[in-house]
Amino acid sequence: GLSRLDHVGIACHDLDASIEFYRSTYGFEVEHEEVNEEQGVREAMLRINGTDDGGATYLQLLEPTREDSPVAKFLARNGEGVHHIAFGTGDVAASANGIGERGVRVLDAEPRTGTAGSQIVFLHPKDCGGVLTELVQSTH
């Protein structure tokens, strides 16, 4: 089942400026940074706290790498702000199947690669009370 809040995804225009805001305002540090071309993002993970399943909770800062990406489209419509939430699971395919059987549209037929080799799927925001929702299975 779902065992933690893995991260909150935040859309921003300028990743370096956003990282600096979270560092200077709250003292949060970047644990991991990468480009995910499939998702069309340059991203940074800021670790906030550990969780009792041995995982952690992060902020995921997201800058678009191309104009036709989900984050670019979101920024054009809404400006900067909270883009999605992500729950951690030990088995993303099983979690997605179970949630799909309850009538929620699963946007990815097969899990895709997320941060640091994790496996991810997205659920349609229109079936989740307006909240774009991601399920994440970490590699560890």
Ligand code: CMX
């Ligand atoms: N949160 C809530 N609602 C959202 C949304 C979001 N992030 N993005 C779009 N919507 C809503 C729009 O407001 C719109 O609603 P209305 O019809 O009421 O106006 C509707 O969904 C359709 O919006 P759209 O701009 O036409 O967007 P698309 O349907 O083309 O795409 C979505 C929406 C969710 C299917 C697409 O963004 C998607 O597939 N996202 C998953 C992948 C992703 O977001 N990757 C980046 C993050 C990667 C990571 O976390 O690692």
Ligand code: CO
């Ligand atoms: Co995410």
